[in-house]
Amino acid sequence: MFPPSCISYLAPEVIISLWAMALLLLEAFLELSPRVVASLALAGIALTLFITLGLGFDTSSTLFWGGMCRWDGAARFFDLFFLIVAALVIWMGDEAQAPLAHGGGEFVILPLFTTAGLMLLASANDFMLLFVALELVTISFYILVAYQRRSLVALEAGVKYLILGGLSSAFLVMGVAYIFGLTGTTRFDIIWKFYHLYGNPLTPGVSFGLLLVLTGVGFKIAMVPFHSWAPDVYEGAPNSITAFLSVGSKAGGLIILMRIVLGVFDFPAASVVLWIPLLTVCAIASLILGNFAAIPQRNLKRMLGYSSIGHTGFMLVAVIGASVSLTGKIIPFYTENAYGQITVEVYLISYLLATFAAFIVLAVLERRLPGLEIHHLAGLSQRSPLLAATFTLALVSMAGVPPLSGFIAKFYVILVAWHQGLYLLLGFVIFTAIAAFYYYLGPIKAMYWSEPLDETPIRLNRATNGVLIALIVLLIGTGFWAQSMFGAVNGALLADKNAPASAPIALVRH
């Protein structure tokens, strides 16, 4: 009853989950050292990456598993994205940061489960699968955030994340229930047809359901007003997990946001009336709060937490810009609204590079400096030019200074906003991008101008050196040779809803 390709399309998720389970058992019975587990986990990711790359690269969408999952360009792109994120997280957890006091094995294995969940999210075509995948992600994050359970800060972060995460999941499920109750299905493509082909009006109940779903998603991407967990959790979680949350969780939230608002509810009755104004307000609030609240922060992890809220705002502008309803006509998928989707993906690539560059530096510094306040960075450029240069380039890229990759991302956000006539948002984008310069320059000032308190040079091992240099090269390279980033996202689009899906469509009874 399934098309023969369905297993192969889900192979990455299956392999990585099985690999993680096998590793858990092996680690328990053979008493492997964390380092060996990490190497095995990385090998598993490499294998999955290889298989994902080998999967046919057709941008025509394929529905499988009775329409639960969808394979399209965006799913493939996000699968690869999450695998790279996971590899960096596992490497960081093992190599770059201070060894954990207890139980290193799970700390390396759990991110594999998270990754499987994120990858499932990327190809979800059904609210049920979406919820299950999201819970897999969230629950493994609960454990990872509070992993250093003897530290009060970590416990506080864990409890905050648990309570707010639980609440947001509850909102999401409630919203799904409303949508299911009023449309009779949880499948995205059928809901789309319900409105587009059969021309049903959008009832208030479904609008309310969509609102609740957006609340749940807003929590994942740290969108104002659902952002309050971010700075505390960022501060309390281990560095590798903070980076994972910052990139992985945000990208996961964004892909489901795009699948829901762009893939299902992108028609004027829902978009122009409901989610575009809503997301516009949230984007403006995220831009302003994220970028201005970061200014007084002295703790680097908190500062990056607030800045990640600001980046959510920038990406939301691109998501809004991807809506086809803005121009008032349904236009062929590949030309106009591809702008917005490509911009979100390019933004995520540059955000990944800059965030990991920053957090790897912080992870290395955490065990060598008395703390992670800005003034602790004083004179870092004399103690370790490489660390200082990496951190500087990461911050400058986040600030959007050419020729780094962050500039390309912001440049395309401006392009999309102007193209779609989002002038109000454009004004806020520029205004807050300028405000952001101020706090991104602060740590640079400390690293380069202030005299070091402690003159001893910081030595790094060869692997860390290599990864940092690779990230520097990528930050500059993807900025200067922007074609590389666009090549990576080429065709990485949500499925064209006008194209016939390969799976049979269930009858809609209403």
Add this chain to the structure above:
Amino acid sequence: MSPLLALLLFPLAAILAIIIGRFPARPTAGVAAGINLVISLGLIWNYPAAQGGYAYVMDYPWVAIQGLPSIRFHLGADGISLPLIFLTGIVTLAAIAISPANIRRSSEYYCYLLLMSLGAMGAFTSLDLFFFFIFHDFALIATFLLIGIWGSQNRQYASFQVTIYLMTGSLVLLTGFVALVMALPPAERTFDIVALQNYITGHPLSGSTQDIIFLFMLIGFGILVGLFPFHSWAPPGYASAPPAAAMLHAGILKKFAIYGMIRIAIPMLHDGFNTCLPLILALLAGNFLYAGFVTIAQKELPTMIGFSSIMHMGYLFLGVACWNTIGVTGAVILMVGHGLSAALLFGLSGEITNRSGENRFIELGGLAKRAPVLAVLFSFASMASMGVPGLANFAGEIMVFFGSFSAVPTSSLVMLGIPGAFIFFGMIAIYGTVMTAIFQLRALKNVFYGPMPARYQPQTAELGAGGEATLPFPGMTDTSALVEHGPYVLLIFASLVIGFMPFLMIHLVEPSVTLLPFIKT
């Protein structure tokens, strides 16, 4: 491949050699800058000046994604950009040469200087809006670090102020560029300046669109160049910057904005330019009158020079605003002249401050006795800045004046009831030279001539009774070494050559200027 690429690759190679190869920083940077100067002279020599237009073109697709405007790595130079390329070459060499060899963290310092030069070089050689913009912008980060690490007085405040102010300007400018590209129909969208110009010449944008986009660009470029009232970043920034950074920024990088007006804003958005003309003229009058009087009131040498460089932007804007051959040619020549004189003044003011340990006029005086060579050099710099005939500024300024007197007012000026507007503003500009003479001569007098500060006089006399007198300004002597004065002599020499033989420049610049769209003879 184009020889222009070499201009970008030599500084880049030098930076890599210094960082990775651990080459000695100062000689490496100096050699790279010297090679660039020689190349730029060769390019001018080889350029078919009589016919104008772009030469040394190289065009390579950079970002080509279906549905998105294409970005090309498009280099080229014409009679308008070549003088600026030459200016970049010579000022970079001078800036590197005047920097102290024993400056702390010297390898970083010289790398940042080279980066600034690379940014300016890239901006002047790019024929693509995207690269034009990003080359300029990454020079700003180098400026930030140079002011922050090696600056004087309140360097922290100044570096943040300059960087945030200029980044604001460049983001406004970027919005203008995006708006311009997006105003075209989807199939024609491109960031390539030549392609854009070709398309827009045939299909001008609607009037109101042009007005809005031109206003964005005017504000963006205005902030970057220090057009009144967007100038407040410049004087404190230049006063705090290390002399070499001030030379590079005030001498070269700021010209980016005027160059952008000539190359992009006015030709492509000519209706918008005509609408905004009264505004431009009013603002440039602000540069002359407001910044001019503020300059006269300054009590410190570096701040005064900072304000004077703001005031002189008025001439450049006036020349561009005339949009006739003689005015624009004059503006291009004046860009070179002002670049040389600003670099001289900032370099010498740094020299005076370093050697005497003072920069307040009230604490200086009579230095010519102690450092006669420095006095001569500073006099030349002041004369150049004043526009004394025989130096490059004069050649440019007089052409700008002629341009403003022969410019025909546009309808928007006539509607405002000021048909003689250009002559009126030309008069203000001429008055500007008087003001320049006032503050430059006063600076010359206060620093080099006149009595030494009063508080030294009785002190030396009393102490002089018993043996060796303690001299004021202990470090203030003239060194006879050519290395120390060479860079200034080089800049003065260039200014003299252009001043005495302006036809060299006119032959180079004018044919390219006549090719600009809408230009009046």
